[in-house]
Amino acid sequence: MASALKNALEDLLRSRRLQADEPLLRGEDPRGRALSTGIAGLDELLLGGFPRGQISEVHGACSSGRTALVFALVARLTRAGSLVAWVDPGDRLDPASAAHAGVHLPRMLWLRGERRGRDTGALLPAVSAVGTLLGSGLFEAVVFDLAGIAAAARQRLPGTTWIRLQRLLEDQPSALVLIADGHVSHGPAGAALAMKAAVPRWSGTAPARLLRGVGAEVREARRGLRGATVELQACS
Amino acid sequence: MFGALFAPVPPPDGALLDFAREFTPRVQSLGPAEALLDLHGLGRVWPTPQDLAGALLAAAHGRGWRDLHVALAWTRVAALVAARGRDGLTVVPPGQEAATLAPLPLDLLDLDDERRELFRRWGLGTLGDLGALPARGLAERLGVEGPRLRRLARGEDEAPLVPTRAPETFESTLELEWPIDGLEPLSFLLARVLEPLCAHLKDRGRRAAGMELDLGLVDGRRHRRPLRPAAPSAEARTWRTLMLLDLESHPPPEAIQAFTIRAQPTPARTVQFSLLDPAQPSPERLAETMARLHEWTAAGRAGAPALVDTHRPGAFVMETFAPGPVGAAAGGAAVTGPPGPRLALRAFRPPRPAQVALHAGAPAFLSAGSVRGAVIDRAGPWRASGDWWDVAWSREEWDVALAAGGLYRIFRDRLRDEWFVEGELD
Numbered sequence: 001m002a003s004a005l006k007n008a009l010e011d012l013l014r015s016r017r018l019q020a021d022e023p024l025l026r027g028e029d030p031r032g033r034a035l036s037t038g039i040a041g042l043d044e045l046l047l048g049g050f051p052r053g054q055i056s057e058v059h060g061a062c063s064s065g066r067t068a069l070v071f072a073l074v075a076r077l078t079r080a081g082s083l084v085a086w087v088d089p090g091d092r093l094d095p096a097s098a099a100h101a102g103v104h105l106p107r108m109l110w111l112r113g114e115r116r117g118r119d120t121g122a123l124l125p126a127v128s129a130v131g132t133l134l135g136s137g138l139f140e141a142v143v144f145d146l147a148g149i150a151a152a153a154r155q156r157l158p159g160t161t162w163i164r165l166q167r168l169l170e171d172q173p174s175a176l177v178l179i180a181d182g183h184v185s186h187g188p189a190g191a192a193l194a195m196k197a198a199v200p201r202w203s204g205t206a207p208a209r210l211l212r213g214v215g216a217e218v219r220e221a222r223r224g225l226r227g228a229t230v231e232l233q234a235c236s
Numbered sequence: 237m238f239g240a241l242f243a244p245v246p247p248p249d250g251a252l253l254d255f256a257r258e259f260t261p262r263v264q265s266l267g268p269a270e271a272l273l274d275l276h277g278l279g280r281v282w283p284t285p286q287d288l289a290g291a292l293l294a295a296a297h298g299r300g301w302r303d304l305h306v307a308l309a310w311t312r313v314a315a316l317v318a319a320r321g322r323d324g325l326t327v328v329p330p331g332q333e334a335a336t337l338a339p340l341p342l343d344l345l346d347l348d349d350e351r352r353e354l355f356r357r358w359g360l361g362t363l364g365d366l367g368a369l370p371a372r373g374l375a376e377r378l379g380v381e382g383p384r385l386r387r388l389a390r391g392e393d394e395a396p397l398v399p400t401r402a403p404e405t406f407e408s409t410l411e412l413e414w415p416i417d418g419l420e421p422l423s424f425l426l427a428r429v430l431e432p433l434c435a436h437l438k439d440r441g442r443r444a445a446g447m448e449l450d451l452g453l454v455d456g457r458r459h460r461r462p463l464r465p466a467a468p469s470a471e472a473r474t475w476r477t478l479m480l481l482d483l484e485s486h487p488p489p490e491a492i493q494a495f496t497i498r499a500q501p502t503p504a505r506t507v508q509f510s511l512l513d514p515a516q517p518s519p520e521r522l523a524e525t526m527a528r529l530h531e532w533t534a535a536g537r538a539g540a541p542a543l544v545d546t547h548r549p550g551a552f553v554m555e556t557f558a559p560g561p562v563g564a565a566a567g568g569a570a571v572t573g574p575p576g577p578r579l580a581l582r583a584f585r586p587p588r589p590a591q592v593a594l595h596a597g598a599p600a601f602l603s604a605g606s607v608r609g610a611v612i613d614r615a616g617p618w619r620a621s622g623d624w625w626d627v628a629w630s631r632e633e634w635d636v637a638l639a640a641g642g643l644y645r646i647f648r649d650r651l652r653d654e655w656f657v658e659g660e661l662d
Contacts, residue, residue, distance in 0.1 A: 039577060062642040067580040067662040083559060095541035095552040097580040105541050109557045112537040129529055136525040138517040200637050202613055209615045211635040232579045
């Protein structure tokens, strides 16, 4: 009787979509559900969102909107009550921007690197911390911010780094999202988003001119054919 | 069989109870000078009551308590009253309780002043006098209290012994035959001590809010490491991991000869989970993960960022990462949903010094290391200042787009008249 009632209630929850990100139900494979960003065009491009159990990457040039896009994912997850870790060897995250983007800061663990975080020696503890965070299984998403880190420093990491992290991640319900200036790595079923900055939008004339935002062009680098444009508003 | 101890000169608080517990765990404390002992089942150690009484008396003398009264009887009342009224050792044979107590004064019963005066007026002086009165007559004159006092005077029990619970300590010590040097052998020994300790905590419905690992080193020094995770736990595996991780960062200077683990017990917490919210992390796993990130947490480089109530740009503090319940913490944020994607600042810490060429009062060229190029568009200046009563700041902020690509937030420190790049807008 109790079991039947529970099943009925779970079916009801599933059908009514009572929450944007409803908790996992009994017997449901946590790796099956992708992490939605809440941006319709982008989720469509990602076939639902960033896949769990996989390394995904968001790469692009400076000011292409990489951080904004990942903030959108983190905001959605933390607001739904999930935990997110942000590993930041370059110490570049701005908490005020994260809060403006809707990130619920108490549910985001931030690991700040030191200033020397841009060389390989400092990347190793960050990689180790990413492994610890993924192994804990506590975090819905772990973001590893490698943007601004010299490619040479990244390439000096042990060759097995990303394979090892992918193996570690495979059995976990988490997603690892890399932010980088260029392609780093992604899992066999992970997403690879290549971002390209469009011309910024301004309004008004000096001295009352305002930066309105940027239309970021996103392309799924692995499939190569599909793309989307995401409008990023300026915080000011 | 019951025993009673009565000390005419009360020993220090708890000493009599500790003495009694050396013979039996079932001990009832009746104040600092009196204790009742349940001595049933001790016949294999002390075959006769006289042997047992002799052992009690010898132990008391060993402590220097030469005036301790010891009485053994088959009822607790008889033992207690005999101990109060007779010096040294008294053994009351079974069935002889009333006769043994008969010559003792009535004052040995806990009578109030009114009863004592009444019995004096009746001409009663001893327990035997009271015990000889008919129960029915006493009931008619004193109500239920009359027969009860008569039973006490005859050494008849009316209530069972209620043992006084010993104060519980959650502490365990292991002395090692050979000193150990290194964490790996210690790991096994910690498990040996922690598992029964945590099982004891669980049996009592407790968790450990903190533990202290006290290492005795070969040179006689102590190496104490207190641990206090964010949430109480009674999981031996979690505590062992936390201790090992702590010792990795704070290793003992010498080999370990003995160690003691002390737990600070706290009532177990019952958590009501929600069907609608995502599963919350187990506090034990969270504590373990944070301990594994010790290198980051110890340097204050891991935690949850929190904004500060100030207009000073870039102000924030790092707080301990301890996510609370979803509903309370989110404050309804989940209901409203996040705003659309917004440009984020990727900060340079500290802001990168820059050379800025101006044209008509606006930035025209920016040079700050790798951030360099002609400014093709700009918004500003946005002026802000504050904290004049403390460390004042005043700045003029611009958002600039460079010809080489990239959007940056730059500012001029108006107090020092210097330019900086605050960060990249991404």
